[in-house]
Amino acid sequence: MIHFLQRQNWMCRIRLALTLLGLPYAVCSSGRRSAIACSASPPFISSHSPSPITSSCCNLYMTSVRTMPTSAAPHAQSRCPQYPGSNIKRFPVPDNQVDWSQNWPQYNPVSYTDPTVAKKPAWADPDISSFSPKFNTVDGSVDRTSFEGSFKVENGKPLNPRGRTGLTGRGLLGRWGPNHAADPVVTRWKVDAKGAKIHHPVTKRPILQFVSIKRKDCGEWAIPGGMVDSGEQVSLTLQREFAEEALNSLSVSPSEKAKIYERITKLFKSTGFPVYKGYVDDPRNTDNAWMETVVVNFHDDSGNSVSELPLQAGDDAGQVKWADVDSSSTLYASHSHFLELVAKERKSHW
Numbered sequence: 001m002i003h004f005l006q007r008q009n010w011m012c013r014i015r016l017a018l019t020l021l022g023l024p025y026a027v028c029s030s031g032r033r034s035a036i037a038c039s040a041s042p043p044f045i046s047s048h049s050p051s052p053i054t055s056s057c058c059n060l061y062m063t064s065v066r067t068m069p070t071s072a073a074p075h076a077q078s079r080c081p082q083y084p085g086s087n088i089k090r091f092p093v094p095d096n097q098v099d100w101s102q103n104w105p106q107y108n109p110v111s112y113t114d115p116t117v118a119k120k121p122a123w124a125d126p127d128i129s130s131f132s133p134k135f136n137t138v139d140g141s142v143d144r145t146s147f148e149g150s151f152k153v154e155n156g157k158p159l160n161p162r163g164r165t166g167l168t169g170r171g172l173l174g175r176w177g178p179n180h181a182a183d184p185v186v187t188r189w190k191v192d193a194k195g196a197k198i199h200h201p202v203t204k205r206p207i208l209q210f211v212s213i214k215r216k217d218c219g220e221w222a223i224p225g226g227m228v229d230s231g232e233q234v235s236l237t238l239q240r241e242f243a244e245e246a247l248n249s250l251s252v253s254p255s256e257k258a259k260i261y262e263r264i265t266k267l268f269k270s271t272g273f274p275v276y277k278g279y280v281d282d283p284r285n286t287d288n289a290w291m292e293t294v295v296v297n298f299h300d301d302s303g304n305s306v307s308e309l310p311l312q313a314g315d316d317a318g319q320v321k322w323a324d325v326d327s328s329s330t331l332y333a334s335h336s337h338f339l340e341l342v343a344k345e346r347k348s349h350w
Contacts (some may be wrong), residue, residue, distance in 0.1 A: 074095065074098045074099075074163055075163070075165070075279075075281040075285065076281065077281045077283045077285075078160075078162070078165045078281055078282060078283065078285035078290070079093050079098075079164075079165055079166055080283050083112060083171055083283070083284075084172060084217075084218075084283050084284055085114070085172060085217070086112070086114065088110060088112045088167070089110065090109070090110060090165065090166030091107065091108055091110055091166035091167070092166060093163075093164045093165065093166045097164065098162070098164050099163045099164075100152070100159060100163055100164065104164075107164065109164070109166050109167055109168045110166065110167050110168070111167075111168045111169045112167055112168075112169045112171055112286075113127075113169040113170045113171065114170075114171060116172070117170055117171075117172065117173070117174055121174070123174045123227070123229075124170075124174035125170075125174060125175050125176050128156055128157055128176060128288075129156075132156075133177070135151070135153050135158050135176075135177055136150050136151065136153075140230075141230040141231035142175065142230050143180060143228070144175070144177050144178065145178070146161060146177070146178045146279075146292060147178075147277050147278040147279065147292050148161040148162075148278065148279055148292075149161070151177065151178075157287075157288045158176055158177035158289075159287060159288070160285060160286070160287050160288070161279065161290075162279055162281075162290070164287060165285055165287050166287075167286045167287060168286060168287045168288055169286055169288060170288060170289040171284050171285075171286045171289060172284045173284055173285075173289040173290070173291070174227075175289060176288055176289055177288070177289065177290075178290060178292045179227065179289060179290065179291050179292065180227065180228040180234075180292055180293070181225055181226060181227050181228060181237075181280070181292070181293040181294075182225055182226070182228055182237040182238045182241060182295075182296075183223045183225030183238075183241075183293055183294070183295045183296075183335075184224065184238040184239070184241065184242045184268075184295075184296055184297075184298060185223055185275060185295060185296065185297040185298070185338060185339065185342055186210060186211045186224075186242060186246070186267070186297075186298050186299075186300070186306055187208050187209060187210045187211075187297060187298070187299045187300070187325070187342060187346070188208070188209050188299070188300040188301075188303055188307045188322070189206055189208065189209070189301070189303065190206070190208065190209045190324060191303065195303070199349070200349035203349045203350070205347065205348050205349040205350075206348050206349065207325070207326075207349045208325040208342070208343060208346055208348040208349070209322045209323060209324055209325065210223070210322070210325055210339065210342075211224060211242070211246045211306075211311065211320065211321075211322060212320070212321055212322070212323040212331075213245050213246060213319065214318040214319040214320070215318065215332060216318045218332065219318070220330075220332040221323070221329070221330070221331050221332065222331055222332035222333070223295075223331070223332075223338065224242050224245035224320075225238075225241050225245075225293070225295075226240075226241040226244075226245070234294050235268070238268060238272075238298075239265070239268040242264060242268075243260060243261065245320070246311055246312075247260050247264070247309060249261070260309060263305055263306055263308070264306055264309075266305055267298050267305045267306055268298055270299075272296040272297055272299075273297040273299070273342065274295075274296055275296060275297050275338050275341050276293070276294075276295040276338060277293070277294045277295070278292060278293075279292055280293050280333065280334065281333070281334065282333060295338050297342045297345070297346075299346065325342065325343050325348060325349070325350065326349065326350070327340070
């Protein structure tokens with residue numbers, strides 16, 4: 001604890017010195033993320049009024065949904081110096097110049113769209129000069145609305161609602177504006193050979209386990225999830241991504257696939273706990289394209305649903321396993337915070 005407080009004091013002094021000198025800074029935590037992205041974990045705050053995710057997402061109402069704060073070190077990961085999977089360096093953006101309302105004539109962001117996106121795959125938009133997307137609405141089969149509310153459009157391009165990132169274009173993201181994802185947190189109780197819940201020796205609370213995948217792109221452990229396809233209901237995205245990444249449903253026989261979907265459909269039809277919806281502080285974000293997600297917890301309380309299915313890594317996952325929900329776990333992006341919210345909801349060990 002003393003070491004932690006000393007480190008915090010040391011970092012605060014550095015931040016203060018840089019601020020007084022007018023120099024940009026972005027704090028990254030070494031050892032917690034891969035080289036392609038910074039580690040930053042903004043706190044969450046609860047919304048005061050219930051608002052539905054969508055009518056298609058299991059009819060969930062977000063009475064306790066968490067949203068990202070609009071101040072205090074805004075989207076730090078989105079300003080990491082080096083853009084993921086490239087040698088592209090962002091234009092440095094200090095905290096006090098992130099907001100678009102701040103006049104900054106010297107701002108000269110780098111323009112970058114990854115070659116895989118520029119090749120116009122089916123999941124990506126064309127270049128902004130060759131089509132006219134309808135932002136802040138459902139544009140055909142593409143949802144171009146944001147959980148953050150209405151966002152500004154300048155010179156035909158949408159502006160990141162959380163502010164400057166030091167990079168324009170789309171980077172690795174396919175859509176101009178919000179890129180919608182869905183992350184299912186599938187949990188069960190950790191039990192002994194007799195089926196009794198195992199309690200943590202310190203907190204005395206039952207231990208939760210969740211399905212964790214090891215991402216192929218950066219080698220970090222994470223919650224399975226992926227992008228919402230055009231016209232796809234979020235509830236189906238949650239189920240599909242879990243089946244593809246944790247159960248390898250894309251490579252099994254038709255009979256095995258039928259058994260898998262029978263089990264997981266039962267679980268995903270249950271009332272899930274809405275963990276979070278909104279903007280994601282993601283290293284792939286740019287001034288004109290950003291990640292947003294819906295996170296829902298599906299809990300196999302009896303242990304006779306997906307708990308009995310053999311986990312098998314597939315799609316974008318390198319490995320998959322049942323892992324204990326614990327505060328010491330180091331996970332991709334803000335996934336640890338999502339698990340903390342789940343642990344509090346389930347009154348389990350954290």
